[in-house]
Amino acid sequence: MNTEQLRKTLGASQYAEQVLAKHQPLLEQDYAVDRFLTPLSTQQIQHTVQITLQDIQDEAEWMRSLRILRARLMFRWIWQDANQLTDVVTLTRELSDFADVCVTAAKDFARAPLVAKHGEPVGYNGKVQDLIVIAMGKHGAQELNLSSDIDLIFAFDEQGETNGRKCIDVQQFCILWGQKLIYLLDHITADGFVFRVDMRLRPWGDGSALAISHVALEKYLSQHGREWERYAWIKARIVTGGKEGDELLEMTRPFVFRKYVDYTAFEAMREMKAMIEREVQRRHLEDDIKLGAGGIREVEFIVQVFQLIYGGSKLELQDRQCLVSLNHLDEAELLDSKAVAELEDAYLFLRRVEHAIQALNDQQTQSLPTEPELRQRLISTLGFASWPDFMAFLDEKRAKVIYQFEHLIKEKEPDPLVESFSQLEQRLNEVLDDQAKNLVHEFWYGHALKKLPAKAVQRLKTFWPHLVEAVLQSDMPQVALVRLMPLVESVMRRTVYLVMLIESKGALQRLVKMATVSPWICEELTHYPVLLDEFLSMDFELPKRQDLEDSLRQQLLRIEVDQVEDQMRVLRLFKKSNVLAVAASDVLAESPLMKVSDALTDIAEVSVNAALHLAYQITAKKHGFPLDAEGQRCTLDHIAFTVIGYGKVGGIELGYGSDLDLVFIHYMDEQADTDGLKPISGFEFAMRVGQKFVSLMTTQTLDGRVYEVDTRLRPSGEAGLLVTSLKAFEHYQLKSAWLWEHQALVRARSIAGERCLRDKFEQLRCRILTQPREQAHVRAEVLKMRQKMKDHLGSSNEQKKDGIFHLKQDAGGIVDIEFMAQYAVLAWSGTNKDLAHYSDNVRILEDAAKTGCLSSNDATALIQAYLRERAESHRLALANQSMQVSASDWHDTRMTVCKLWQRLIDPAAAFALESE
Incomplete structure (x- = not known):
């Protein structure tokens, strides 16, 4: 040796x-x-x-x-x-x-x-x-x-x-x-x-x-x-x-790493740190290089608190090793490079000292020795000339750790620029009316608060000044507070949310701004507090289609096919959380209207696709697979079923509260039996898929429902079959359908199901819409249908006299523009087939201009009017307000629409607007 x-x-x-x-x-x-x-x-x-x-x-x-x-x-x-x-x-x-x-x-x-x-x-x-x-x-x-x-x-x-x-x-x-x-x-x-x-x-x-x-x-x-x-x-x-x-370890990951940004980790660390400090004092462990101030545990805590806060969204932070995760914090810019370098240097030195201590006698201890002989052995191993030199070097390393640790977890101190709590309360009372003051008083002195655990009450009291401060900084403090009070009441037992809002001032300010703009958002969060998880971690970018598909697929993969309640819960929370994300982007990032509608439509389509595949899978598990219309065996990859979206979802124009107008079409052999242990005919199989789909989407649970689904636009309406074969649909549309049903088909497109069948439907839709039609007949039928809608859904004569304009249903409103676009397709696509290509109003009007059916000026005027009215309808939906607005504010827009309506559809409509 x-x-x-x-x-x-x-x-x-x-x-x-x-x-x-x-x-x-x-x-x-x-x-x-x-x-x-x-x-x-x-x-x-x-x-x-x-x-x-x-x-x-x-x-x-x-x-x-x-x-x-x-x-x-x-x-x-x-x-x-x-x-x-x-x-x-x-x-x-x-x-x-x-x-x-x-x-x-x-x-x-x-x-x-x-x-x-x-x-x-x-x-x-x-x-x-x-x-x-x-x-x-x-x-x-x-x-x-x-x-x-x-x-x-x-x-x-x-x-x-x-x-x-x-x-x-x-x-x-x-x-x-x-x-x-x-x-x-x-x-x-x-x-x-x-x-x-x-x-x-x-x-x-x-x-x-x-x-x-x-x-x-x-x-x-x-x-x-x-x-x-x-x-x-x-x-x-x-x-x-x-x-x-x-699989067991994978199950524990959501417990450790929350999918939202989890600021509660700060408070948990403070409590753990206080517990350790008490133990250090009790056992006189001040010179313990692991548990003492500036020791190994504090470096680990710094890394772990960031892991718990951000690890759910930044997967690289889920690494187990302290040094690896420390460097990821640098890459993610959560800690600056200098701090990371100092912590890494201190950690490596402290671990070397730890090894030197434990090598002395093979003992599990991190305490510096007190005996002169052991001290000499230690410093000789570590390369120091004297004990004071070693301690000076050690203290220098520990001081850097202490600085970073204290800087990270120190309690939020009151901002000297922010008024005292009593002053805040006084200012709040100055802006509240008596009804709002009573609401606050009932909250603080009501039965619900008396039943809360002491810790929850303390957290609520800590949170309240932060809320009041944020509310007072808003444009409408009373509105914000009144709308947020039910939400606070619904989460006061789940104090994790209060802690997160305390720690993240920006999240609280965003919540207050959302409340001033949209009571609908507040109501969603109040009824489903779990959505706060998503809200507090949102980046306020509109969700992308691929991300939506990947997210929902991953969530559903973890659920067995027969766990229907769990499937419904995932579908509901997926829809609600992503619609909330769109609303937040709409309000806070002022995303463009068309992109907002695209995103809302994407959420609906992804939900529909997932529900269809679940419904098909559930039915096939029980009864086996049917044959398609060409005699081929259907499988999970060949389902011979498609969902047709009509109306707003078909036109890629969904709003926040929109239901889904859907029609179901299959391409199965209706007479042949399925190949399972409990065989049924292809006809019955298709019906059960449709029924199961509607159940998955519409059943009311504690998490609400995914969407309201309206299937009355199917052939023969409510008297018709829920699911129709492609052949029967074609026969009905070509032989029996009313013109208004073709009008509805203008805004129809396949949104889910097998690609081959979807293409067949699109080809059939184009063939139906491009049939030659007499313009006079189309004009008369469109006008008749429009008048029925005005009579049933528009403003009453008394409301019109009071200066009320229904943004959607009255003359010059959204429906007039939609009907003109549909008229353009039905009247002119026989000779201009490109007009039948798109299902959304904007592109239909653009194509009408390209083909010369409408002048460029007229098409542009209609598109601008349509987008302005739709933007206002979005704002009203977020504000939980009706579509009835002041007519005087919309006079010029309505005149533009009515003049074109007169020219295209109804010459007798001249001066109708002025007579209202």
Whole structure:
């Protein structure tokens, strides 16, 4: 052995002296093959353990052999560390790999005797159950230090029973299995131990069952998981358990990483920090380089708080390793580069000091030694001339950590520019009327508040000044407060939202602005507080179609086909959260009207597509697959079914409260039976798909419904079949349909289903619309239908006299423009087929100008009037107001529309507007 390196090793560690005295021949053998000088790969460590334990059946011999190997490897690691032949990252990775291999070996050795006695553990799903071992803490993060214990949690996939003569349930088998694993590694013999095993991080901690099922763990985390456990589970990693273990870990991710920006992590960290500080004072651990001020734990906390806040949306922050995630914070610009560099430097030095402390006597401690001899060993190992020099350097590193930590988690101090709470209340009272004051008084002194837990009341009191300040800064403070009070009342038990709004001033200001503009948004958030999760993390960009499809697909993939209630919940929250995102972009980012309508239509189409595939899948699972009209077997990829969108969804012009006008068309062999265990005819199969689709979309649940669906535009209306074959639809449209049904077809397009069938429908639609028609007949029929709508839906004569204009239904309104576009298609597309290409009014009018059917000036005038009226209708929908507006404000726009209506449709309409 290298004499100088040996001297440094023994000088660094009394434990190394003991190992050398006991195992010198083995250590010399290890040194001879360079095991002290080169890094060990994961495979090399695995091979070394396998060779050491090969063919050993005796438990005592197995334990002895592994403990001696551990001592030899510890001597090697101390040698490398003392002589700076390794670095912190390499050393901690090798230690963690060794722990993984030992855990796996102990699990495998412990299994055979249990199986011999009780048989194999078989779950109710028929699968033999494995013991899922979850590594937590530094072991989970592959950051073990020289004398770490290992934090483990034992789990299994599914309950059941063993299949032996002495039958026990799966949980009891796994408990016995885990107990033996712990004994094999943790029990101290004459040769020491392998790893101390700590199980206290399991659900309910000490005193609870040692092994837990997947279902029980999921229930625990969702119902009882505490904030500190989220920190702990960041570093969780599956050591053994295969596919079931990976699925279990994936289940825990939403508990740890919320999909919204989660500012509650700040408060949780403050509470944990206070708890640790109390423990440090109680146990006099001020010189503990892990728990003391500026120690390792504070660096980890800085990283973890950002992981918990942003990890749900920034997946790169979900890495378990502290240094890796620290550098991701730099890349994501959540911490500046200088701070990251200082924290990384301090962390690496603190971890090296930790290793030097633990090398002294193989003890799990992070406290600086007090004995002069041990201090001298420590500073010699670390390369310092004196203890004061070392402490000065250490304190410099810790001071940088303290600065970053305190800067990050310090409590929000009152802004000196903001008035005191009493002044805020006084100013608030000055802008509130008596009714609003009573509302506030009833809130604070009502029964609901008296039933709240003390912590919830305290959080509410902390939140209130922030709300009042934001409200007073708005344009309409009373309106904002009155609209937000029901929302505050609905979430005051879910105080996580209050904390998030306290921590994120910008989110609160946005919420107040939304409230002043849209009571509809406030009502949605009040009725469905879960939408706040989305709102608080929105970037206020309109959602993209591909992102919508990917998001909904991923959510539905996690749900079994027969879990209909869960499917409906996902569909409802998907629709509501994304419509809310569009509204937020509309209000706060002032997104253009056409893009807002496109986004709302995309949300509807993605929802319809998903619901159709679910309905088809559910029906096929029960009855098998039908044949299509050409005799080919339908599958999940060939569904021979399409949904036709009419009206606003067909015209790509959805608003916030729009329902969906839908027609269902199939291309199945109606006479042939399906190929399942419960066969039904293709006709009945298509009907059941349609019925299931309507049920998925419209059933009222606690989460509301996805959309209202109106199917009355199908052939023969309410008297007709819910689902029509393509052939029957074609026959009806060509032989029996009224002209108003062709008028409706102008704004129809296929929005879901199989591409081939959708193309067939589009070709049929074009053929129907481009039939030659007499213009006089079209004009008369359009005018007759328009008059019916005015009579039933327009303003009354009294309202007109009072200066009321119904933006949609009265003369010069939206429907007049829609009817003129539909007239253009029906009257002129026989000779100008391009007019039948689009289903939206704007492009129809543009094409009418391109083909010369309308002058460019007339088309532009109608488009501008249409967009102005639709923009106002959007604003009114957000404000929960009716479409009735002041006629005087719309005189010029209406005159433009009415003059064109007179010229195109109804010459007798001249001066009608002036006579109102």
